[in-house]
Amino acid sequence: MSLLFKTLDDAATRFDRSAVPTLRDTVRQDDVHAVRQLVADTGFFRPDEIDVAVELVARRLGEGPASGYHFVFAEDAGRVVGYACHGPIACTIGSHDLYWIAVDPARQRGGLGRLLLREAERQIATSGGRRVYIETSGKPQYESTRQFYERCGYTVEASLPSFYGDGDDKIIYKRLLA
Numbered sequence: 001m002s003l004l005f006k007t008l009d010d011a012a013t014r015f016d017r018s019a020v021p022t023l024r025d026t027v028r029q030d031d032v033h034a035v036r037q038l039v040a041d042t043g044f045f046r047p048d049e050i051d052v053a054v055e056l057v058a059r060r061l062g063e064g065p066a067s068g069y070h071f072v073f074a075e076d077a078g079r080v081v082g083y084a085c086h087g088p089i090a091c092t093i094g095s096h097d098l099y100w101i102a103v104d105p106a107r108q109r110g111g112l113g114r115l116l117l118r119e120a121e122r123q124i125a126t127s128g129g130r131r132v133y134i135e136t137s138g139k140p141q142y143e144s145t146r147q148f149y150e151r152c153g154y155t156v157e158a159s160l161p162s163f164y165g166d167g168d169d170k171i172i173y174k175r176l177l178a
Contacts (some may be wrong), residue, residue: 021074021081021112023119027060031073034080039102044141053100056085069099072119074112081107084116086124086132094130117152125177132177133157138169149173 032054039045039053059067068090074082082103089095098120103113124132134154136145154173163170 021076021115023115024073024075025071025123027057027071027073029061031071031080031083032057032061034073035083035102038080038083038104039100041105042102043105044145053085053102056099070120070123072116072123074103074116076107082112082116084120086120088127088129089133094128096124096129096132098132098134113148114152121175121177130177132175134173136171136173137164138171139167142171146171146173 035057036050036054039050045053056067056069057071060069060071068087070086072084073080083100084098085100086096086098089097098117101113101116101120103116121132132154134149136142136149138159150173152175154175156171157174158170158172160170160172162168
């Protein structure tokens with residue numbers, strides 16, 4: 001059984017099967033607006049950070065796979081309720097970044113983030129990736145985010161004090177893929 005199916009089955013045990021979202025990896029023009037809205041709705045990101053999330057979608061639309069940005073979208077009744085963006089790290093062999101993962105606040109804490117993360121990991125492994133790195137903030141607001149990554153098997157590799165701004169450390173997580 002593939003990781004995706006195992007993960008979907010796992011998600012289905014947490015929800016009524018009708019609530020399990022549809023996953024897709026193609027990027028559509030309307031994803032530009034959907035990602036902007038989704039990332040803004042989380043309440044975690046500044047306007048310039050939201051612009052970067054949208055820029056990655058636009059780059060994928062314009063350049064295709066050559067952009068180096070790959071996506072997983074979760075949809076419920078045709079509406080994007082979560083997404084992840086990942087890609088290989090330049091000048092490395094087998095190392096990939098998870099650039100973004102965001103879930104509609106109404107759908108958080110129900111397994112959707114884990115579903116997106118596991119599908120991104122499956123895509124990375126399929127492409128030959130062996131390591132996934134995730135960067136996040138050290139601010140107290142991000143404590144639940146850091147706990148999520150740790151529950152998903154990621155370990156802290158580094159902490160860069162005041163990287164994003166005074167008192168806003170950069171925490172770097174890593175997970176080895178089987």
